[in-house]
Amino acid sequence: MTAVLPPAFADLEPYAATWCLATETERYARRQASTMPQLQEFYDACFPRLEEAIAHCDAFPLDDLPDDALALLHLVYSLVMVAMSVEIFQQVKATDAADAELERIEEPVP
Amino acid sequence: MARWPKPPEGSWTEHYPELGTAPISYEDSISPESFELEREAIFKRAWLNVGRVEQLPRKGSYFTREIEVAKTSLILVRGTDDVVRAFHNICRHRGNKLVWNDFPREETSGTCRQFTCKYHGWRYDLQGRLNFVQQEGEFFDLDKDATGLAPVHCEVWSGFVFVNLAPEPEQTLTEFLGPMITDLDGYPFDKMTERWQYRSQVGANWKLFMDAFQEFYHAPVLHSNQTPDAFSAAAAQAGFEAPHYRLEGPHRLVSTSGIVAWELAPDMRKPMEDITRSGLFGPWDKPDLGVEKMPVGLNPAGCDPWGLDSFQLWPNFTILIWSSGWYLTYQYWPTSYNSHTFEGNLYFVPSRTPRERVAREMAAVTFKEYALQDGNTLEATQTMLESRAVTHFHLNDQEILCRHLHKVTADWIADYQAENEKGTTR
Numbered sequence: 254m255t256a257v258l259p260p261a262f263a264d265l266e267p268y269a270a271t272w273c274l275a276t277e278t279e280r281y282a283r284r285q286a287s288t289m290p291q292l293q294e295f296y297d298a299c300f301p302r303l304e305e306a307i308a309h310c311d312a313f314p315l316d317d318l319p320d321d322a323l324a325l326l327h328l329v330y331s332l333v334m335v336a337m338s339v340e341i342f343q344q345v346k347a348t349d350a351a352d353a354e355l356e357r358i359e360e361p362v363p
Numbered sequence: 364m365a366r367w368p369k370p371p372e373g374s375w376t377e378h379y380p381e382l383g384t385a386p387i388s389y390e391d392s393i394s395p396e397s398f399e400l401e402r403e404a405i406f407k408r409a410w411l412n413v414g415r416v417e418q419l420p421r422k423g424s425y426f427t428r429e430i431e432v433a434k435t436s437l438i439l440v441r442g443t444d445d446v447v448r449a450f451h452n453i454c455r456h457r458g459n460k461l462v463w464n465d466f467p468r469e470e471t472s473g474t475c476r477q478f479t480c481k482y483h484g485w486r487y488d489l490q491g492r493l494n495f496v497q498q499e500g501e502f503f504d505l506d507k508d509a510t511g512l513a514p515v516h517c518e519v520w521s522g523f524v525f526v527n528l529a530p531e532p533e534q535t536l537t538e539f540l541g542p543m544i545t546d547l548d549g550y551p552f553d554k555m556t557e558r559w560q561y562r563s564q565v566g567a568n569w570k571l572f573m574d575a576f577q578e579f580y581h582a583p584v585l586h587s588n589q590t591p592d593a594f595s596a597a598a599a600q601a602g603f604e605a606p607h608y609r610l611e612g613p614h615r616l617v618s619t620s621g622i623v624a625w626e627l628a629p630d631m632r633k634p635m636e637d638i639t640r641s642g643l644f645g646p647w648d649k650p651d652l653g654v655e656k657m658p659v660g661l662n663p664a665g666c667d668p669w670g671l672d673s674f675q676l677w678p679n680f681t682i683l684i685w686s687s688g689w690y691l692t693y694q695y696w697p698t699s700y701n702s703h704t705f706e707g708n709l710y711f712v713p714s715r716t717p718r719e720r721v722a723r724e725m726a727a728v729t730f731k732e733y734a735l736q737d738g739n740t741l742e743a744t745q746t747m748l749e750s751r752a753v754t755h756f757h758l759n760d761q762e763i764l765c766r767h768l769h770k771v772t773a774d775w776i777a778d779y780q781a782e783n784e785k786g787t788t789r
Contacts, residue, residue: 277728303638310717318717326717333725336635337732341589348588350735352742355707357731359560361720 258328259309259321265302265328268295272331273324277357280334289338289345296339299332315363323363367606367620374760375608382766386755391772392568393749398700404779405678405772406432409613410518410525410532410539412680412694413439417522417556418472419447423489426472427452427462431704432697433528437515438462438478442489449517449526450491454480455510461487478512487512520545522552523682543611544674546660547682551652555689555710559727561734562706567741569679569695569703570768571748575737576683576693577617577675577764579603585736589643589729594631607664608763613677613771615764621668621686641722643729644670645687648722650712652688662686675764677771688712691730701745707734 257269272295274280284292299306310326313319318326342348370378377384391397413428418439425440436452438461454461459482464471477494478487486495491512496505516527518536525536537545565572575581583598590598607618624632625640625647633642640647661684662669673683681693694706709727714720758766 281731300634307638307718307721310721313717315714315717315720322717326721329721330724333635333639333721333728336633337728340633340635341591347732347735349585350732350739353563353735353738355561355563355705355731355734355738357559357727358562359558360727361557361559361714361723363720 257321257324259325261309262302262306262325265299268299269324269328271295272335273327274331275327275363277330277334277360280331281357283331284334284338285345287345289343292335292338292345296332296335299328300336303329303332318363326363366604369760375763376758376760376766379610379763379767382763382770386757387766387769388755389568389571389748389769390754391769392570393700393745393751395700397776398568398697400776400779401697401772402432402434404776406430406697407528408533408775408779409678410527410534410536411678412523412525412676412692413437413449414524415522415552416447416519416524417553417558419524421474423474423476424472425462425475425478427470429468429470430528430696435528436460437526438512439517439524439526440489444490446490447517447519447524448491449515449524450512451515453513454482454485455493455512456480456483456485456496461512521548521550540676541612541614543609543616543660544614544676547658547674547684548660549654549658550661550684551654551712552690552710554652554712557711557713557723559709559723560706561708561731562704563734563738564698564702565705565738565741566702567745568701569697570772571741571744572695572703572705572737573675573679573681573693573768574762574765575741576681577615577673577768578762579605579617579619580759580761585740586733589733589736591631591633593628597631603761605761606666609663610763610767613775615675615767616663616672617764618662618664618666618672619670620666621670623668635725639722639725641725641729643726643733645685645689645726646711646719646722647687648719649686649688652712675768678775689726701749705738 256266257273258266306325306329310322313322338345372378376382418426419441422441422443425438428437438450438452441447452461459480460467461478461480484497488494493507493510516532518525520536520540580603582603587595605617605619609616624642636642661672669686671683671685675681679695683691689711692708696704698704711723714723
């Protein structure tokens with residue numbers, strides 16, 4: 254399988270296929286469709302590398318990220334999404350918000 | 364013991380005696396008849412925000428707006444003379460909706476040189492003039508100059524585009540907004556062009572969601588599970604008090620004091636906040652807004668640290684400005700007495716680096732988690748209000764803005780009905 258992430262983040266490659274998602278709509282849907290053990294595993298593996306990952310992306314201009322750095326940025330966004338469930342709710346969905354929906358219809362790229 | 368001084372009358376609510384302090388009814392939020400009156404009395408008479416000028420960046424830029432509560436669709440367009448105009452989205456020929464893509468009910472946007480009707484090919488220029496009729500010679504007495512698109516009153520304040528659906532608005536936009544709002548002139552809204560836009564169909568009356576976002580008494584309770592336990596406990600203990608409320612005409616504002624997130628004990632913060640240096644209140648690193656002096660209308664109580672100002676513009680528009688140098692807007696578009704479309708926009712100065720973008724993403728994701736809780740609670744409120752098992756409800760001093768919204772609603776309906784009666788007896 255071809256690596257998606259920068260070589261320095263090869264250890265996170267197992268999560269790339271699931272979590273390198275370009276839009277919030279996809280990331281939110283993936284979180285909602287995941288189990289807590291899956292979210293916890295992703296968080297535990299990636300959070301210790303988060304600062305390093307942001308620093309890696311930050312070495313490039315925002316509008317000219319190489320493909321592997323862009324994939325890493327998308328992984329960082331997913332980690333931000335998942336952190337809410339892991340750090341605070343201890344459940345996949347926001348507490349007391351099971352039925353609510355709020356669709357992101359426009360966002361900056363990347 | 365109050366943490367902030369209250370007005371000499373003893374409370375914010377009593378400072379505005381017309382409000383009273385009695386329990387209030389939410390019949391205006393559960394009655395189909397009230398909703399039908401609101402269409403005419405409010406949404407066809409007040410100035411309504413439909414977007415920002417940045418959505419119309421060049422000549423020929425346009426977007427459409429479905430205003431279901433007023434039973435119309437609008438085209439907003441920047442003309443060749445750079446003027447932003449609004450028209451009813453209807454072809455003068457046979458009444459087809461003029462601008463839409465595959466789905467007539469969905470809003471659209473783009474850039475064009477003219478508008479061409481899909482039905483028989485009539486064409487209108489960017490100023491709304493009819494300039495081409497297919498087989499014109501087949502028509503009888505057709506005066507093209509008198510058959511332009513039906514205009515809608517449209518004015519711009521600080522880059523916010525407003526329309527008024529009345530044949531003749533009773534006030535100009537500036538008069539309607541009044542000094543409490545126009546004193547924000549000079550705030551660099553035009554620099555904050557990085558936008559995150561959210562939309563939601565909410566199963567509750569539009570005013571109930573406005574109420575949810577115009578009091579913060581609920582925050583330490585409803586949102587207690589959005590923060591680490593240590594923070595939630597401290598917040599619940601403290602409760603909420605705003606240092607400043609103000610009502611002016613149909614509009615209202617609440618101003619809050621701030622929390623310096625990075626000065627909190629580490630167990631009060633989320634690990635993700637520490638790394639991204641961001642959270643609900645926005646990125647911790649305030650951008651350079653390039654403004655020497657902030658407008659007088661901002662932070663009216665002079666709080667230090669200051670948190671935010673939430674300006675509630677009648678009828679259905681909120682501008683919420685954070686001390687950390689970004690802002691939110693909310694719009695609440697009624698679709699029935701017990702449903703509406705909510706739109707939330709987050710605006711930032713453009714990110715210069717990936718790190719800045721990550722901080723904004725963190726703010727946007729956090730915003731959504733809170734809003735989901737607010738939205739879910741509303742549907743529960745709507746269904747129980749409709750039971751009419753209880754008909755009157757207490758509001759405390761921190762909920763003064765809710766009290767004001769429902770009073771202004773009643774006042775505008777009464778005013779409309781009085782006008783109508785005058786009209787029929789004349």
